[in-house]
Amino acid sequence: MSESEIREDERTRRALVLHPVIKSTLKAAPADQRRRPEARLEEATGLAKAIDLEVVHAELIWVSAWRPSTLIGSGKVEELAHFIAEHPVDVVIVDAAVTPVQQRNLERALKAKVIDRTGLILEIFGDRARTKEGRLQVELAHLTYQRSRLVRSWTHLERQRGGFGFLGGPGESQLEIDRRLIGERIARIKAELEHVVNTRSLHRRARQKVPYPVVALVGYTNAGKSTLFNRLTASEVFAKDLLFATLDPTMRVVRLPSGRRIILSDTVGFISELPTHLVAAFRATLEEVIAADLILHVRDMSHPDRDAQAKDVYDVLASLGIDDESGHRVLEAWNKADLLPVSELTTLQNQASRHDSAVVISALDGSGCPVLLQRIEAMLGRDRVELDVTLDAGDGAALAWLHRHGEVIDMHEENGHLRLSVAMSQAEAGKWLKRQDRKHA
Numbered sequence: 001m002s003e004s005e006i007r008e009d010e011r012t013r014r015a016l017v018l019h020p021v022i023k024s025t026l027k028a029a030p031a032d033q034r035r036r037p038e039a040r041l042e043e044a045t046g047l048a049k050a051i052d053l054e055v056v057h058a059e060l061i062w063v064s065a066w067r068p069s070t071l072i073g074s075g076k077v078e079e080l081a082h083f084i085a086e087h088p089v090d091v092v093i094v095d096a097a098v099t100p101v102q103q104r105n106l107e108r109a110l111k112a113k114v115i116d117r118t119g120l121i122l123e124i125f126g127d128r129a130r131t132k133e134g135r136l137q138v139e140l141a142h143l144t145y146q147r148s149r150l151v152r153s154w155t156h157l158e159r160q161r162g163g164f165g166f167l168g169g170p171g172e173s174q175l176e177i178d179r180r181l182i183g184e185r186i187a188r189i190k191a192e193l194e195h196v197v198n199t200r201s202l203h204r205r206a207r208q209k210v211p212y213p214v215v216a217l218v219g220y221t222n223a224g225k226s227t228l229f230n231r232l233t234a235s236e237v238f239a240k241d242l243l244f245a246t247l248d249p250t251m252r253v254v255r256l257p258s259g260r261r262i263i264l265s266d267t268v269g270f271i272s273e274l275p276t277h278l279v280a281a282f283r284a285t286l287e288e289v290i291a292a293d294l295i296l297h298v299r300d301m302s303h304p305d306r307d308a309q310a311k312d313v314y315d316v317l318a319s320l321g322i323d324d325e326s327g328h329r330v331l332e333a334w335n336k337a338d339l340l341p342v343s344e345l346t347t348l349q350n351q352a353s354r355h356d357s358a359v360v361i362s363a364l365d366g367s368g369c370p371v372l373l374q375r376i377e378a379m380l381g382r383d384r385v386e387l388d389v390t391l392d393a394g395d396g397a398a399l400a401w402l403h404r405h406g407e408v409i410d411m412h413e414e415n416g417h418l419r420l421s422v423a424m425s426q427a428e429a430g431k432w433l434k435r436q437d438r439k440h441a
Helices: 003-010 023-028 038-050 075-087 100-110 119-128 130-149 178-209 225-234 277-282 283-290 306-319 343-355 369-380 396-405 426-440
Strands: 014-022 054-063 089-093 112-117 214-219 250-255 262-264 294-300 330-335 358-360 384-392 405-413 417-425
Touching: 014 038, 014 075, 023 283, 038 054, 038 089, 038 112, 054 075, 075 100, 075 214, 089 119, 100 112, 100 250, 112 119, 119 130, 130 178, 130 343, 214 225, 214 283, 225 250, 225 262, 225 369, 262 330, 277 426, 294 306, 330 369, 358 369, 384 426, 396 417, 396 426, 417 426
Parallel strands: 014 054, 014 089, 089 112, 214 262, 214 294, 294 330, 330 358
Antiparallel strands: 250 262, 384 417, 405 417
16 A cells, blocks of 8 residues: 555545434424434534544535435535535535435535435444454445445445445445345345354353343443443443444443342444344344343433433334333433533432332442442342252252252251252242142152
């Protein structure tokens, strides 16, 4: 690589961020789904910065209706073309769903690379994935997205660094992509991910033999999940004020106030308008959420659109088949209390005190975290009983059964017998009692 090519490769890429808004949709949206356009533009800017793009300009574009050819009006397109001529950019990010035809027409008019919201999210995921599983999941989602956009270049296979091809590649040429090759690659990736699913199932069964309950952290991206994970586990998982700072799942053992151990799982953040094929691609990762005993929903209570963000999270959970109408499986951690005015903090604390499914915390300074651990323990203990068991010292089969199906809290030997205190679910306790009845029948 020549010196000029190295300088070009290392140059900070410049971006223009646009968030189109249809005027009539704002008033029509329900209150809990309504987002301020300014907040949406800020989020889109944050997504761009998450992959080290320099945002030279960010703008709301008000339209009366989507244009089939260019999404936005021709006058605005011409205005943007003049701006880009005077302020060259590497990529124009349109924070909306853009069709392949609209994308091509915008690129011709603006003389710049154009990507939509889905493309930007995929680029971030491609840049952040570290494990083989994560990269396979991103590539699957990206290929599925690209299959309908054969007018675009597919260049990531020729790159040696992170990302998946929107923001780099050999020159500006549009490469022809063979749909059959994409289909074959998708089939291979799905087969590899199926192996990942089977491996995860084996790991999950292995954990069930040491039956620590699993608590999965979920939440809108940048809600503070990884910061809370680090606070509760004393770990050093990457946590930064960035959208999608966490992509690959991480698990650690946490000890609750009673001494009981749980497994805490940190997962990828959710976001509004998350592409369905991206959710499908990450299903192997999200299976940890599906199988969790308790879901800890971390919310950024300092965000102006916190209610709409919460709805987005619950929509994704619903798409995974998780419905918590009883309120027994989801606990909300109302995070970033340190950023709230005293009056609002007091109001939230009063609201949380009136029911058991929310705790006000600050993952940054640790306030509220001891109460959160107590609440987690209480929710996990709703279906838990403790048994005092006496076994013959040589009854290894019974001892192994108890370790597989419960948590041995205490065990000591007394007069040739083992005295145990074992915690387990009511269902497992019933199985144990039936097992003992059969043994003594």
